[in-house]
Amino acid sequence: MTEQEFKIQVLPFAKIVFPLAKRMLASDDRARDAIQQSMLKLWEKRKQLKDCAHLKAFVFRVVKNTCLDELKRKKTVGLESSNLLYVPVDSHEKQVEVQETFNMVLKAIGELPQAQAEVIQLRDIDGLTFAEIASIVGSDEAYVRVLLSRARKAIRTKIEKMNAYESKQE
């Protein structure tokens, strides 16, 4: 892959994959550093990139591994919490009700098994196809579909339960 091809085909993924880095590292600065390191790694692996079937998935995998290395190195956040979602500080949705529902979903995702949480984030937040997710998590598409379906159903049930509980309290 030439310099020009890399700039056109790979660098634009930095913006798409940034939310994943931020979710994993829970910090803007650390996520930015991880993205820079990942792009450097990708440039070093540019010969492999040409034969890559799912380039987007490959970029996601490199960023994910860089973030995991960073977490191991710094030991500030445990590996088990690598699916931790951050709360946007400068969100325009500041109403109490919105914040409550936000926390509700955050809690519901936090309670999911790690594999399900990872799949649902890659699908709904990062907007990846089943094939791309399967390539990232090292599984097959059918299993990813099953994980996603289970994860969504679990989240829906949890939100409904939490809503029902809150309605009773009122």
Place this chain on the structure above:
Amino acid sequence: MRMNQNKNNRSNDFWCGKLSLDEEQLFLAGEAELPGSEPDAAYARFVRSQRCVSLSLSDDELWNYIRHKEKKRFLFYGSIAASFLLIAGTLFFLGRVQDRQQLRDEFAVLEQTLRYVSEEIDPESKTEVNVLYEDDYIVIVSEN
């Protein structure tokens, strides 16, 4: 009535993972703007908020970072190679100097020995002197 039914079906399909990626994106965008049921709206708002993050680096800045790191790495490995060559050259040079010094010392010993032998032999006695060199040994044979 039918619209609500359709919306419910769409919602069920979404939660069961039966929609395509594009349909899911449309569904979530619609729910975030015009919420239907509570789980749909809550989840759609949550997803939207999670996507509202942007990288503060442009492609050019990323590329400059890559070039800068590459240059640094090149300098690092270059300096290691240069240091290695310098050390190897110094060792080689010192080795040569040492060898020369050793040869000079050996030659001095040889000269001293020959001088001693020639001093010991009476020049008028016509003694035949043969000097044989064998590695580190100097064998002097004299015949009367």
